[in-house]
Amino acid sequence: MSAARPPEGARTAARQGGGNPTGAARPPEGARTAARQGGGNPTGAARPPEGAPVNGLGLDALDRRIINALQGGFPLSDTPYQDVAEGLGIDEATLLARLQRLLDTGVLTRFGPMFQIERLGGRFVLAAQAVPEERFEAVTALVNAFPEVAHNYRRTHRLNMWFVLATETPEGIDDVIRRIETATGLPVFAFPKRREFFVDMRLQA
Amino acid sequence: MTTRPPDDLDRRLVLATQAGLPLVPRPYDVLAEQLGISPGEVRARLADMLDNGRIRRIGAVPNHYALGYTANGMSVWDVPDERIVELGEAVGRLPGVTHCYERPRALPDWPYNLFAMVHGKDRASVLAQVEEIATLLGSACRGRDVLFSTAILKKTGLRIGSGA
Numbered sequence: 001m002s003a004a005r006p007p008e009g010a011r012t013a014a015r016q017g018g019g020n021p022t023g024a025a026r027p028p029e030g031a032r033t034a035a036r037q038g039g040g041n042p043t044g045a046a047r048p049p050e051g052a053p054v055n056g057l058g059l060d061a062l063d064r065r066i067i068n069a070l071q072g073g074f075p076l077s078d079t080p081y082q083d084v085a086e087g088l089g090i091d092e093a094t095l096l097a098r099l100q101r102l103l104d105t106g107v108l109t110r111f112g113p114m115f116q117i118e119r120l121g122g123r124f125v126l127a128a129q130a131v132p133e134e135r136f137e138a139v140t141a142l143v144n145a146f147p148e149v150a151h152n153y154r155r156t157h158r159l160n161m162w163f164v165l166a167t168e169t170p171e172g173i174d175d176v177i178r179r180i181e182t183a184t185g186l187p188v189f190a191f192p193k194r195r196e197f198f199v200d201m202r203l204q205a
Numbered sequence: 206m207t208t209r210p211p212d213d214l215d216r217r218l219v220l221a222t223q224a225g226l227p228l229v230p231r232p233y234d235v236l237a238e239q240l241g242i243s244p245g246e247v248r249a250r251l252a253d254m255l256d257n258g259r260i261r262r263i264g265a266v267p268n269h270y271a272l273g274y275t276a277n278g279m280s281v282w283d284v285p286d287e288r289i290v291e292l293g294e295a296v297g298r299l300p301g302v303t304h305c306y307e308r309p310r311a312l313p314d315w316p317y318n319l320f321a322m323v324h325g326k327d328r329a330s331v332l333a334q335v336e337e338i339a340t341l342l343g344s345a346c347r348g349r350d351v352l353f354s355t356a357i358l359k360k361t362g363l364r365i366g367s368g369a
Binding site for chain 2: 059066067070071072073074076077078079080081082092096099100102103105106107108109110111112113114115116119120121126140143144149150151152153154155156157158159161162163189191192193194195196197198199200201203204205
């Protein structure tokens with residue numbers, strides 16, 4: 001994994017989250033409603049993955065303002081929630097209760113620092129496998145059982161299983177790849193990042 | 206870079222906060238107590254980790270699906286290695302692209318070296334954004350694909366210190 005180290009200063013500029021960039025291909029309201037209900041989706045979008053909350057689940061305008069305001073820049077002050085609440089024109093108790101509910105309902109997966117693990121000595125590597133359809137469920141269970149597997153997605157390709165491996169040391173990656181290959185009997189394709197050009201997962205709520 | 210190497214306090218802060226920041230009025234005081242240092246030291250160290258990039262940012266991580274971004278396309282491109290920096294930076298600047306990386310090819314199975322993740326409210330809007338990437342790349346694009354996610358099989362995020 002000693003491939004080209006990314007140059008420092010690859011783009012890190014902040015940007016407000018994506019939304020619909022150009023308005024090209026913005027779907028009619030009806031399409032989104034249909035997608036939300038999971039039936040007769042005219043765009044052919046995949047059904048929501050298992051465990052995903054219903055699209056737009058009970059989010060009101062204040063929830064959206066909170067999510068948009070809190071996607072970065074949380075203050076390092078004595079009373080950061082109080083400071084954020086003031087900026088939003090609400091009281092601290094309301095903000096804390098809303099955040100708790102957004103976490104409980106899975107609208108937020110986390111609230112806290114987002115670490116760049118490579119800068120702390122660890123490694124993240126994207127990896128993929130071509131899993132035969134009839135073994136897909138069994139292989140999913142085998143792969144997910146590894147604590148080093150942080151995320152795992154099914155995708156539309158012959159390489160149909162894509163997961164992110166996270167380890168505390170660079171050497172740990174090669175080791176877990178070997179163990180996954182042994183457990184599944186399938187080769188693992190590793191796609192370590194060579195350069196990072198842009199990362200910003202903020203999306204407008 | 207002249208920044209100090211990661212130390213034990215960095216690691217203990219990761220362990221103490223990887224599940225999340227306490228939802229109490231004085232969250233840094235709670236961390237301070239857990240770590241046996243002062244609240245001022247906690248805040249100073251977090252500020253330091255933000256400065257040196259060990260923390261990207263502090264805030265909320267939304268579930269994209271819950272916000273209506275149900276279409277998630279990993280667009281992948283085969284572009285000339287000698288132009289990867291210029292092209293990767295340009296693609297990363299397009300709105301809607303949430304991650305953009307150079308990754309190694311795995312020939313002959315996988316000819317693509319530029320990965321750009323696009324999130325949208327449906328497949329049509331993701332595909333429209335992918336077309337914008339194609340237009341930007343022009344003749345530099347020698348091959349392409351989009352892999353949509355059809356199921357989240359696992360999503361626990363980073364966890365260290367789990368005995369792994």
